[in-house]
């Protein structure tokens with residue numbers, strides 16, 4: 001492309017319609033700011049004080065059963081509740097509405113010491129099946145418009161417990177981020193924005209991280225977080241529930257690969273928030289909606305130096321310090337097995 | 338209003354058009370996650386190792402002069418540069434453009450140990466004058482469309498040096514956040530969205546924090562961060578450059594008040610990112626654009642427990658755990674002098 005690789009520029013996030021400022025020359029700046037603590041790496045297979053380990057007691061005295069696969073339960077401290085209550089307001093300036101939802105916790109493994117990257121492939125496949133089954137059952141509720149599956153990994157990303165677990169928040173309304181992406185996909189002039197984007201990325205090659213027959217992981221052209229990745233099915237699938245047997249194996253495989261690369265980048269269990277965007281469950285068809293997962297990892301320079309999304313980023317817009325192409329190159333240079 | 342105060346609901350940010358999920362019942366949840374370090378509170382008036390203290394040497398051997406008021410200089414590690422270079426790309430999916438900008442650092446005081454909240458009022462007024470003068474001179478450059486003034490305070494907010502300082506990033510393009518706010522203001526059916534909003538808030542009273550003759554600080558109805566505030570002139574001013582003498586005194590006064598309340602909330606120098614949104618300098622009139630400052634402080638429960646904007650927040654939309662009304666009440670209950 002015609003850009004000088006180290007000149008400051010803006011890139012358009014085609015999926016949201018928003019811009020990111022890229023400042024590749026800026027990594028030279030010295031860092032005297034906050035240094036993160038690294039959490040001790042060696043965890044036991046079972047931790048008697050962990051409320052997510054099989055057989056232990058959770059807040060409020062609830063018992064976690066002795067599970068041996070994935071295990072899903074309703075969050076004891078749910079941010080959303082299934083019962084509608086209260087009225088709303090709308091005077092044109094102050095606008096509020098009651099909002100129903102269901103919040104669940106998904107223990108990815110009974111083992112306290114494993115992560116998506118070191119679980120056996122068959123167990124990651126079970127996680128994929130669990131996510132798909134949850135999407136189906138929550139999405140089938142007539143008032144649920146959107147099923148948000150996500151994982152906050154690491155204390156730096158607000159995880160309150162190191163046991164491998166993710167969450168699912170099913171909501172009555174379509175949230176901001178999927179709404180933006182849906183609008184961009186719906187107004188795309190071709191058949192599918194992400195199908196065409198994936199074809200362009202595969203042709204270019206410079207931002208691809210891993211591929212298999214069904215899935216591709218890449219650092220998006222418009223990545224905000226230093227080592228952000230996007231995971232996409234090659235075929236036009238709208239939701240996890242659309243994936244067949246081979247697709248699910250392909251997704252499990254690519255998730256293992258990208259997280260193992262992450263863990264090798266700075267030699268720690270790489271913190272991130274990740275999650276899926278899929279077709280809303282509001283009853284609409286959404287034929288142009290293309291399933292994908294975003295990984296948003298905060299680390300920039302080392303295990304202890306993160307990217308802060310603060311002043312300019314919060315008030316104006318995101319800014320990144322390394323190019324997506326160089327991030328992809330660094331991830332590709334690591335082993336994925 | 339008709340909402341049950343502790344029922345989960347969504348509120349519309351009228352200024353951006355985006356929603357925030359409010360989950361007031363959720364503060365009961367136990368926290369076993371990350372605990373922030375508190376930085377030692379007592380700083381010297383002058384720190385020989387601080388590159389922002391008067392007379393010291395910065396990166397690259399540049400000398401900081403012996404200044405005795407505010408002091409502005411071009412950032413030695415600017416994210417944006419004033420010289421355009423490189424071409425762009427735009428194939429409809431991969432879209433990038435060179436972006437020019439100027440990044441400056443504003444030392445708020447020569448004293449290493451002071452903050453906006455404990456500087457004498459006259460010195461905060463000097464800071465206001467400096468911000469206005471920078472807005473005028475940067476905005477006068479024909480290629481500068483937007484002047485973003487901000488301060489990242491505290492290691493938790495990515496500040497790389499505890500010396501009281503803010504930044505200014507003047508850019509060729511209008512960034513995402515002001516663009517959203519500008520669009521909402523421009524399409525508002527009345528004369529000014531924020532004038533009407535301020536009148537509604539003054540009438541209601543429950544979210545007001547401080548007032549003086551010229552300015553008001555309040556926790557916005559749609560606040561995302563636990564103790565977020567919005568600072569507004571009562572009169573319809575579009576930019577810092579429009580403020581007269583009394584307005585500038587009023588702004589200095591209200592900034593001192595809100596930051597002193599913040600510092601008393603958990604007994605530490607309260608971390609935050611803050612910044613101004615003002616009329617773009619792109620040559621347009623923007624008659625409906627109303628000057629304001631946002632304060633985005635991350636702390637939630639104590640000096641060491643922050644709100645994490647992670648999985649659901651990054652992938653779906655913001656979520657808060659206490660109501661804006663209760664946050665305003667807690668701030669009002671503290672002294673502001």
Ligand SMILES: O=P(O)(O)O[C@H]1O[C@H](CO)[C@@H](O)[C@H](O)[C@H]1O
Pocket residue numbers: 033307308309310311312313319489494495496497
């Ligand atoms: O320029 P500073 O203070 O070194 O850097 C800080 O503020 C910038 C602007 O918000 C951010 O991009 C950086 O991530 C943050 O560490």
Ligand SMILES: O=P(O)(O)O[C@H]1O[C@H](CO)[C@@H](O)[C@H](O)[C@H]1O
Pocket residue numbers: 152157158159160370644645646647648649650656
């Ligand atoms: O529900 P958890 O894991 O306790 O909480 C974590 O994830 C939530 C969803 O992203 C966030 O709202 C919280 O700030 C974060 O600490």
